Amino acid sequence: MFARPLIDAMEFAGNGRELRGEVPVEALPRLGDMLVDSQGTVTYVVRGFRTDDSNILEVSLSGVCHLRCQRCLGELEYQIKVTSRLKLASTEELAAVDEDDEDEYIEAASQLDVIELVEDELLLSLPFAPKHPDGTCVSANEGLKQAANPFSVLAGLKKK
Numbered sequence: 007m008f009a010r011p012l013i014d015a016m017e018f019a020g021n022g023r024e025l026r027g028e029v030p031v032e033a034l035p036r037l038g039d040m041l042v043d044s045q046g047t048v049t050y051v052v053r054g055f056r057t058d059d060s061n062i063l064e065v066s067l068s069g070v071c072h073l074r075c076q077r078c079l080g081e082l083e084y085q086i087k088v089t090s091r092l093k094l095a096s097t098e099e100l101a102a103v104d105e106d107d108e109d110e111y112i113e114a115a116s117q118l119d120v121i122e123l124v125e126d127e128l129l130l131s132l133p134f135a136p137k138h139p140d141g142t143c144v145s146a147n148e149g150l151k152q153a154a155n156p157f158s159v160l161a162g163l164k165k166k
């Protein structure tokens with residue numbers, strides 16, 4: 007089993023706390039459709055600190071997960087490496103955040119679920135359409151078409 011810590015976000019940031027841990031990929035169900043399998047582990051470090059005008063949670067993630075390549079639909083080993091800084095905000099402040107604001111905000115919950123936070127940040131960081139490098143795999147559709155087309159099979163025979 008892994009720990010599922012809850013933190014008081016404001017207290018955590020105000021006192022400059024830090025929390026490290028590991029969570030198996032299989033414990034992050036919202037990644038589901040993007041994965042080929044649920045192998046892998048994510049290591050997280052959550053660091054709290056205070057700047058002049060805000061309280062910040064910095065979330066750093068590293069590890070490996072197995073995404074599905076959108077070209078061949080095969081396994082793509084993905085190295086997770088992301089750090090995000092989230093400004094703590096009250097519910098009212100969140101509602102007032104300007105859409106053009108480039109900062110990321112998070113509600114300053116007193117029972118913030120760290121694993122939920124890790125899952126959120128990981129989801130945001132994953133590529134929208136992950137693929138193997140160009141030329142290293144073929145489209146699953148192409149592969150099917152070629153296999154199903156008798157003419158391409160004949161053409162292949164004639165060459166011999």
Ligand SMILES: [Zn+2]
Pocket residue numbers: 075076077078079080137138142143144
């Ligand atoms: Zn591929």
